[in-house]
Amino acid sequence: MKIAIHRRKNSFSANWIKYCENKGINYKVVDCYSNNIINQVQECDALMWHFSQANPKDILFAKELTFSLQTAGKKVFPNFPTAWHFDDKVGQKYLLESIGAPLVPSYVFYDKDKALDWVGETSFPKVFKLRRGAGSAHVKLIETKSEATKMVNKAFRQGFRLYNKRANLKNRWYKYKKGQTDLWNLAKGALRFFKEPEYSRIAGHEKGYVYFQDFIAQNDYDIRVIVIGDRAFAIKRLVREGDFRASGSGHISYEKRHFDEATIELSFKMAEKINSQCLALDYVFQDNQPLIVEISYGFVKEGYYPCKGYWDRDLNWHEGSFNAQGWMVETVLS
Ligand SMILES: Nc1ncnc2c1ncn2[C@@H]1O[C@H](COP(=O)(O)OP(=O)(O)O)[C@@H](O)[C@H]1O
Ligand SMILES: [Mg+2]
Incomplete structure (x- = not known):
């Protein structure tokens, strides 16, 4: 198995490459912006590209390229079920309503x-x-x-x-x-x-x-749960002072006591229904019940390094640091 990886600063790619080197996984750095990208990937079994919603080139063709390769039988990260609704809250509305998500x-x-x-x-x-x-x-x-x-x-x-x-x-x-x-x-x-x-x-x-x-009132934080394969981790983001919005506030809590198991379990269920390789779910709460405000596949990896541990599929807690980008490589290999 050989993985093609598109390298981008401030993305998952540096960690993917490090993981491949440490584990002796065969990989090759490719350039998705090149006209002959399909040729570059030909000798590989997979392509991994952490494309961004704020990159002027990526928004033009990242989904088209990765879905094409998937159609041709290559493994890709992110694949179609993971990425088609990325940065599209309207698409997410249809998806989440269709699968009966809250x-x-x-x-x-x-x-x-x-x-x-x-x-x-x-x-x-x-x-x-x-x-x-x-x-x-x-x-x-x-x-x-x-x-x-x-x-x-x-x-x-x-x-x-x-x-x-x-x-x-x-x-x-x-x-x-x-x-x-x-x-x-x-x-x-x-x-x-x-x-x-x-x-x-x-x-x-x-x-x-x-x-x-x-508007779901009286939420002074949101909870983001990220599911990658059979593992999940979470952060709690406090809202900006005098504001109702948590995403991007930079005020983050990591201790396990902030997260209830029902929300983690629900997140595993959603990731399974969507068939996602990597799913971040943002929740607010009404009468203690989690309600999804949006989903995405990408995130700023540094914001999750301080996480105290992760849950497995059976909701067992594994204390300690972990390598979420390594898990992404594993989903491609599996
Ligand atoms: N319907 C809602 N009711 C209450 N708060 C919300 C609602 N939707 C979003 N928020 C708050 O606003 C923040 C940003 O919303 P979100 O839909 O996640 O957009 P973004 O893509 O900018 O992160 C969330 O982190 C949450 O704190
Ligand atoms: Mg959000």
Whole structure:
């Protein structure tokens, strides 16, 4: 078995490569952006590529390339069941409703009039989301009908840019105040007022649909559980001060006591139904019951290094550090 690996800075790839070297697994570094990538992978049995929702090239063709190779009989990471819904909250709504998952009640409209009718009769607050984005960048609390109407009008007129410079600068300011980032990072947020990031320009405007969820109140954290094969680990993310959003806050707790077994068990069940190699589930809670707000396959690996241990499929706890990227390689080998 030989694995082709696309190398990218700040991705899973460095750990995949290290794992292959330590275990004596045959691998080859390839360049997915090259015109002859199919040729490069030909001699291999598998391709692993940690593509990103914020990379201007990846968003153009990462799924198309990996799914093509999968169609041809290669193993890929992430494969189709793992990745097709990545960075697509609307796709996730259909998937999670189809499998009977406990998704936060979610609403999507492709007609302005139907959306406005719904705004007229529903209750508020609601949570507005774009289908794409991470770190809470496009998640907004909508308190009134008139605010919702404005969002609907914008969604069916000019649409939304994937890079929201105001929200982004506000987030950088928050992190700077909390000592989570430096002055240069803050300054970059200000410079972004003059130059939109390339991924956002390439992706174009998000428009022609509008997506809302019920607002699940009184959650001062969310829980993220990640299932890879027969193992799961979790983090608790506290919301930003004066905010309801946890993702991207940088306030993370790791102790096992924060996580209840029912949520871990549910996560294993969901990963199995979706047939995912690697599934991160974000949960909020209503009357102690977990409700999914979104799923994804990718994550920032450094945020999970401090995890205290992991659960196996039988919910046994294994204390100590672990190599989640190694598990990904194992799912490809299995
Ligand atoms: N329907 C909801 N009710 C209450 N809080 C929510 C809801 N949806 C999201 N949140 C909060 O907002 C954060 C970001 O939402 P999420 O859908 O995970 O978007 P992102 O892709 O930006 O992480 C979550 O971490 C959670 O704290
Ligand atoms: Mg999230």
